[in-house]
Amino acid sequence: MPKDRPILIAPSILSADFARFGAEIRAIEDHGADWVHVDVMDGHFVPNLTFGPQLCRAIRPHVRTVMDVHLMIAPVDPWIEAIAGAGADYISAHVEAGPHIHRSLQAIRAAGARPGVAINPGTPVEALDNLLDLVDLVNVLGVNPGFGGQKFIPSQLAKIARLRAMIGDRPILIEIDGGVSAETIGAIATAGADVFVAGAGVFSGGSVEDPAPYGRNIANLRSIAQDAARKR
Ligand code: DX5
Numbered sequence: 001m002p003k004d005r006p007i008l009i010a011p012s013i014l015s016a017d018f019a020r021f022g023a024e025i026r027a028i029e030d031h032g033a034d035w036v037h038v039d040v041m042d043g044h045f046v047p048n049l050t051f052g053p054q055l056c057r058a059i060r061p062h063v064r065t066v067m068d069v070h071l072m073i074a075p076v077d078p079w080i081e082a083i084a085g086a087g088a089d090y091i092s093a094h095v096e097a098g099p100h101i102h103r104s105l106q107a108i109r110a111a112g113a114r115p116g117v118a119i120n121p122g123t124p125v126e127a128l129d130n131l132l133d134l135v136d137l138v139n140v141l142g143v144n145p146g147f148g149g150q151k152f153i154p155s156q157l158a159k160i161a162r163l164r165a166m167i168g169d170r171p172i173l174i175e176i177d178g179g180v181s182a183e184t185i186g187a188i189a190t191a192g193a194d195v196f197v198a199g200a201g202v203f204s205g206g207s208v209e210d211p212a213p214y215g216r217n218i219a220n221l222r223s224i225a226q227d228a229a230r231k232r
C-alpha cells in the first residue's frame with residue numbers, strides 16, 4: 001500500500017454545542033480540522049435523532065473545508081437530493097439501510113456529491129464487494145452508531161486491513177468513525193485508515209470561547225496517526 005496516503009482529521013459535530021454549530025465549525029477549522037463530519041440520524045435506523053437537510057444547508061456557509069455527511073437513516077433515497085442540494089461534498093449511506101444501496105450510491109453521485117458507503121461493526125466487509133466501484137469513500141463504523149463518546153470496537157481493525165486489500169489501487173478513502181482517541185488512532189492508522197472521525201476525541205475540554213484544546217486534540221491525533229502510518 002502506498003506510504004503517502006493522507007491522514008485527515010474529521011471532527012464530528014455530534015459532540016459540538018448544538019446551539020452554536022456555525023461558531024463551532026469555524027473554531028475546529030481554525031484549529032486544524034481537515035473535514036467536518038455531519039451525523040444525520042433519523043431515530044429509526046439508529047436510536048437517536050439529530051438533524052436533517054435544513055441544518056446541512058444552514059451550516060454549509062460556515063464550512064471552508066469539506067462537508068462530510070454521514071446518513072444514519074432508512075430509507076436513504078428520499079433525502080439524497082435535499083442533502084446534496086444543501087451542499088454536502090461527501091454523502092455516505094449505510095449498506096444496511098435497505099435492499100437498494102447500489103442504486104442509492106448511483107443516485108448520490110448523480111445528485112452531484114461524492115458517494116460513500118458506511119458499514120456497521122456487525123456487518124462483514126464482504127457486503128461491500130459489489131459497491132467499491134461506485135464510491136469514493138468507505139466509512140467503517142468503530143462503534144454501534146447513534147452516539148458519541150463510545151469505546152472503539154477492536155474487531156474493526158481487521159476489517160479495515162481487509163478492506164484496504166479489497167480496495168487495491170482504487171482511489172477510495174477509508175474513513176473510521178466512532179471511538180477514535182489518542183489511545184486507538186495509532187492501531188487504526190496502521191490498519192490502513194485515511195480519514196479519522198472524532199467527536200469526543202476533538203471536542204473534549206474545549207469550547208467556542210476556548211478552542212485551544214480543539215487544536216491540541218487535533219494535532220495530537222494527527223501526530224500519532226502519522227507516526228503509525230509510517231510503519232504501515
Ligand atoms: C456515531 C457517529 C460518529 C460519532 C463519533 O454514530 O456516526 O460520527 O459522532 O463520535 P466519537 O468520536 O465521540 O465516538
Ligand code: ZN
Nearest residue numbers: 012039070177
Ligand atoms: Zn458519523
